[in-house]
Structures are given as C-alpha cells and as structure tokens.
Amino acid sequence: MLASGFAALDAQLPGGGWPRRALTELLLAHPGIGEMRLLGPSLAATLRAGRLVMLFDPPATLSAWALAQLGLDAEQMLVIDGRSRLPGEMPARQASDSLWALEQALRSGHVGALLAWLPSRLRAERLRRLQLAAQAHDGPAFVLREMAAREHPSAAPLRLALQPAGPDRLALQLFKRRGPPLAAPLQLALPPVLSAAAQGKALARAVAAGQTPRDEPLRAAAFVDLAAG
DSSP: OBOOSOHHHHTTSGGGSBOSSSEEEEEESSTTSSHHHHHHHHHHHHHHTTOOEEEEOOSSOOBHHHHHHTTOOGGGEEEEEOOOSSSSSOOHHHHHHHHHHHHHHHHHSOOSEEEEEOOSSOOHHHHHHHHHHHTTOSSOEEEEEEGGGGGSOOSOSEEEEEEEOSTTEEEEEEEEBSBSOOSSOEEEEOOOOOOHHHHHHHHHHHHHTTOOOOOOBSOSSEEEETTOO
C-alpha cells in the first residue's frame, strides 16, 4: 500500500493506503475538480523514491509550475498522448493504441505509478485486461473515468466517486472496496489553489532566490504522441 497523504482517507482504504497490483478507479463529475491535488502526495512520494510516474491522455495541457507546487518533478514524469488532434472523441484506433500502451506499462514492472484518463464507453472486457495487467505492477494504478461509468460493473477492486464540495474541498464516496462501502461521503480538505496574486508573490520570491520558474506546459517530461504517424 502507498499512503494517500490524507489520514482520514487512509483510515477508510483497505490496508491503509492506495493499493498496489490493482486498479483504483476514480469517477469524476468533470475533470479538474481536484483529482491531481488528491493524488499529488502519493505521486510525489513515488518520485522521491526515484520511480517513474506515467500519465496517459490527460484531458488538458499540464503546467510544470502547477505540478511543482504539488511536489511533482516534471523531469521524472512521462506523458503518453494518444488523443486525436481533431475535434470530437478519440477515434477507436487511437483509443486502442493508448490502452495497449497502458497495458504494456502495467505489465512491465518498471513504473512507479500510473494515471490514465480512459475513453468513454470502455468495454468491460478491456477493463478486465487492465486489471489483470495491474497485478504485475508494484505500485498504484489510477484510472479516471466519467461519473456515468458508475452504472456499469468494473473489474477494479477499488472504486471512488469524486465530487466538488466547496473551495478546496472534495467529497469522496467509496462505493466499492474490500469490505462494506462507506456509508457517507468522505470530505477532504485539499491543498489550496494559489490565487493569481499568490502566484505572483511566489514567483517573485523564486526570482529573488535566483530561480526562474515559468508557468508553462509540461515540457520537461517526455511525450510519446501515439496519434502521430
């Protein structure tokens, strides 16, 4: 198990943390509700241990500066981007390519933690294959899906539904875990998002210290674009 960084959540997770060798499914009301801040402490711990973090098909461009505020070193992160460059949903072939790459990464045994934003209407059979592959992965593996997926069965042993619960707060419903589901949603206080003024002060302090941070896309990580070629 890997501690989540939130004592109240660890108390409810079987084994006291995020599981290894198994999928953890996070269902989102919409992207950007605090899922990266929720996972930040465990991902930072993985990076500090010298292990790679892989991200598959994030729904938006990632900011290296914002990730740094969560303790995440972009140079140790690998982003796999298999999304189409055309408007609309990911074509089936490109979605299949990304899922294949995710499955291989899980089976490799060389990755510390994985995050994958899965395509909609994912077949149950494909999710079962990912869960089987995760059994060879000695680290946490998070798959992020739309909330509508709650209505369908899943091979993931741990499933949580995430909803915003106010400024810098997140409500988590553990509706599938080893043992009974959690009766009421768990309310977590997330690390605050820096306001524009606070970001300016933080940047000024960094510059005064001889650093030159910039709010730019995650360029330090390596990108593998499966949609190209």
